[in-house]
Amino acid sequence: MILAGWTVTELGLLFAGGAALITALYLLRMRRRELVVPFAALWQRVHRQSDARRLWKHLRRLLSWLLQILLLALLVLALGDPRPDHWLREPVTLAIVVDRSASMGAPADQDPGSPAPTPSVQPQDPRSPADASGSTAPTRLDAALARARAELLALGPADRALVLAAGPEIAVLSPLSRDPAALLRGLDGLTSTAGEADLPRALALAGHALDGQPGPKILLLTDGALDEPALAAIATCAQGPVPCAIHQLPGPAANVAITAFAARRYPGDRGRVEVLAELHNLGPDPAPILLEVLADGLSVGRVELELAPGEQRRQLLPGLDAARTRLLARITPKPGADPALLGLPGDDLAYAVVPPLRPFNVALITDGTNLFLEAALLALGDHVQLSGVPVADARPDHPALRAADLIFVDPGPEPLPDLLPADKHLIVFDPWRHPGAASPIALAREVPRPFITEQLQNHPILAHIVLKDVNIRRGTTFSLEPGDVALLRALGEPIAVLRDADPSLIVFGFDPRQTDLPLRTAFPLLVANLVEHFERAAPGFVASVPVGARRTLEIAAFGLPAAGVTHVEVTGPEGPQAISQRLPVEDRRVRLRATEPGIYRMRAEDGPDPDATVLFAVNQADHSASQLHDRLPELSISRQRAPADPPAPAPLSQGPLWTLLLLLAVALLALEWATYHRRWTV
Amino acid sequence: MSWARRLFSGRAPAAAPAQAPDLFDEAFLARLELLQVVARRVFRGRQRAERRSRKVGSGLEFADHRDYSPGDDIRGLDWNVLMRLGHTLIRLYEEDEDLPIRIAVDVSASMHTRGARKLRYAHQVAAALAYVGLANLDRVGLTCMSAAHHRTLPALRGKGRIFRVFEFLRGAPAGGPTDLRAACARLAAESAQPGLTVVLSDFYDLDGAFDGLNLLRFRKHEPIAIQILDPIEARPALAGLRGDVRLIDCEGAQAADVTLTPATLSAYADAHERFCEHLAQSCRSRGIPYFRAEIDVPFDELVLRLFRLGGLLR
DSSP states (O other): OEEOSSOHHHHHHHHHHHHHHHHHHHHHHHSOEEEEESOHHHHHHHHHTTGGGHHHHHHHHHHHHHHHHHHHHHHHHHHHOEEOGGGGSOOOEEEEEEEOSGGGGSBOOOOTTSOOOOOOSOTTOTTSHHHHHSSOOOBHHHHHHHHHHHHHHTOOTTOEEEEEEESSSEEEEEEEESOHHHHHHHHTTOOOOSSOOOHHHHHHHHHHHTTTOSSEEEEEEEOSOOOHHHHHHHHHHHTSSSOEEEEEOOOOOOOEEEEEEEEEEOSSOTTEEEEEEEEEEOSSSOEEEEEEEEETTEEEEEEEEEEOTTOEEEEEEEEEEOOOSEEEEEEEEOTTSOGGGGOOSGGGEEEEEOOOOOOEEEEEEEOSOOHHHHHHHHTSOTTEEEEEEEGGGOOTTOHHHHHOSEEEEEOTTSOOOSOOOTTSEEEEEOTTSSTTOOOSSOEEEEEESOOOOEEOTTSGGGTTOOOTTOOBSEEEEEOOOTTEEEEEEETTEEEEEEEOSSSOEEEESSOGGGBSGGGSTHHHHHHHHHHHHHHHHSOOOOOOEESSSOEEEEGGGGTSOSSSOOEEEEEESSSTTOEEEEEEEETTEEEEOOOSOEEEEEEESSSSSTTOEEEEEEEOOOHHHHOOSOOGGGOOSOOEEOOSSOOOOOSOOSSOHHHHHHHHHHHHHHHHHHHHHTTSOO | OHHHHHHHHOBOOOOOOOOOOOOOOHHHHHHHTTOOBOOSSOOOOSSEEEEEEEEEESOSEEEEEEEOOTTOOGGGBOHHHHHHHOOOEEEEEEEEEOOEEEEEEEOSGGGGHHHHHHHHHHHHHHHHHHHHHHHTTOEEEEEEEOSSOEEEEEEEOSGGGHHHHHHHHHTOOOOSOOOHHHHHHHHHHHOSSOOEEEEEEOOOOTTTHHHHHHHHHHTTOEEEEEEEEOHHHHSGGGGTOOEEEEEEETTSOOOEEEEEOHHHHHHHHHHHHHHHHHHHHHHHHTTOOEEEEETTSOHHHIIIIIHHHTTSBO
16 A cells, blocks of 8 residues: 555644644533523432433543544545555556357366356256256356456456457457446356357457557457367467467366257158267267257157267167157266266257158159059159150150159160160169160070069068069069169079169069069059158258358258248247347348257248248257367467466555545544434534 | 633523513503402401401491390391381491402522523512402512512502502512522511412422422411423423533532433423422312413413413402
């Protein structure tokens, strides 16, 4: 404490003189006034009754004198203009950049020597550690906020600060100010976001804000789990003109994340879905986990997994009973496993929307005589759209063939078309009926009256059917190539072959017209199995949109009409805090930025189908965001580390001290005035 | 420089001396003539007056007959009875006599505080009572009494003597302690003929306030106590007194250091009220009329209304 006003000697003399004067006046004041009364005897009688309080009366007199002396002391001290030592240092302008990326929501290390920061997340937040592990462990963001508060409380009266929050978007929590209360208010309610922090922009903004300010200093509060751009930004900041200090908030690196999650509906069984989840163990230890798929809060599928350190696994959950379109995947530790191995809670959840079944276009190249085959195809579901193409018109540029997902080639007695589409799935019947045909598979030999002796029973194409006693007038067998699968054999020779490639090919070595197969119940089942096989091979999964940076997305990928739409309205995530944004569509694409995982709704405002609405999922689904390893050691430059211990709070951070002393003196004066008029003091 | 003098002397400013007042105006005197003093008892008088007495004599109201005795004035013979019945009877009449009234005014120092307002008020009441008595042809005497002074105005008769009453009151001495017992004893000794004795005092005498009145009663007087009170002195909280003071008795008793707080002032007011109530109760228990007269009550209201309500005037 330094006296910037009067010296101690001057103050001492002034206090001594003032105290003497007060004492003298007090003694004079304490001389009793003489009052002439007509009936003093009665006064004495009353006075004798209150003698018991004489000691308190003496104390009351002394208290009054002490109040006056204290008042004088405060005034004298105010003249001295006392100032704490740290007020005299050069002013500092501090920019605090708080990393609020997803990794900051992970648990922080517990330092037994320091008080634990107060958890700021709400218990009902599904991304909170409490939800995942059942504990209320402080997160790295809590530790960062505690450190930021300590830094703000340590500011001197001439210091100024601003606080920035670096998430996928940059937020100025508190503008440049010297009011600690306003600065601290900016930190209230800050939570971690999904996705990576945009540190390059945050550090650049902090640097610009401090330009020209006295004593500029940047303090970055981060856990070190950063992506490449953030590391580069830190390196740039460290080499810049403004001192850039980093306070690291370490925590356990163990984490298991859902990095992909999608679902699709079975074409033949719309009450069931197939789910694909990609899991990644980013921690150093094996992770026994339980993957659970929920629909409307009810579990529809679960599987126990054991992920090795660093393992990334795609897990398919087929045949889940779920009529709903919204699915939620959640991973939890197996009973008895350490909950901490899940690490970051934000990536333990993933959302998926089951996309609607799109039409499956089937083209039939036929001479028009196989009504059994046409009837079997027409009997399939509404989503199968059948187009007939005469054999003479069967060229690859035929519109029906170009739009087809699957082509049945059944020319009958006519020769096979010279040119078959090379980029479509094909099912060809009796390709070698005419020698020299352009068959996609090599001929082995022609067989008169073949009969099927072997059948690949386990293959889904032949599920629920038996073809051993089918009567065939004539047929051909094929020469297999590596990778070919013989679905049917006649005395060991393949008579039906599956070439599972891209595109796939199935060839039957006989013409159905020359068999009694169309008369059997197995025929429509075989046709249905064939179509379903190729439907399942079609990519029905719709990838979710990752949170974070703005991305350009084709609206057709979501199922909206591509042409004629100029604006879409995106609302989400579903819940009470859903936000709507109106986005322009340019070249059938929209630039979308989602900051929160969840289910979003996209509505076309115009176009051929105005008000058409589709759902899509937004997930964290980012390996770098789920990565909790400290990457700061990868920086080759020397960086300045902030002291580990938080600074001591400033005893007085605002205004000159003498004003406070004067205020205290006025308060004492008011107290003395009030007590005097109530006769508590004299 | 009064504040400096007050600061260093510490004594409250002395009360201004009582000015010789114009005690009554003409209108008030005219209203007083309509009143008569009601005597609770009928006393023997020396001269004829307008007050009925036990004495049977030459009054106007017929009282009784008695047999004629030699030597009786034959003018009192009832001739009608003699002529009808033949008996010689003498007519007896009630004789109207005067009332001896003694008005004793306490002139001690306690009546002289705060500008002698109580003493002036007592003078006014005494003059009013004296005027009423004189106007009714009663014999009225006055006494100013304290432990230091005792001056007596002999009994007067006739309304024209009121000015002597005024002169006596103006020239009466004041001061000295209150000693009602001794003063009343001397007053009783001076009065050869008992009568109505009105004592005007604040009765600020813890020991002898009632003893003096009782002594008068013992000497066949009919005492009437009129306690003159200053409301400020009875309830000092009204004066706004605060702080540490040294209370000095105006009659020279021991001083007392007192811290005047609301509680202390309230306790004094309660004690004062208990003292007055005890005096009133003592008087009533022995048939002594007691009146409390506070000086903030207008004087004419006290005389015209309170005395009527108390039965002193009719």
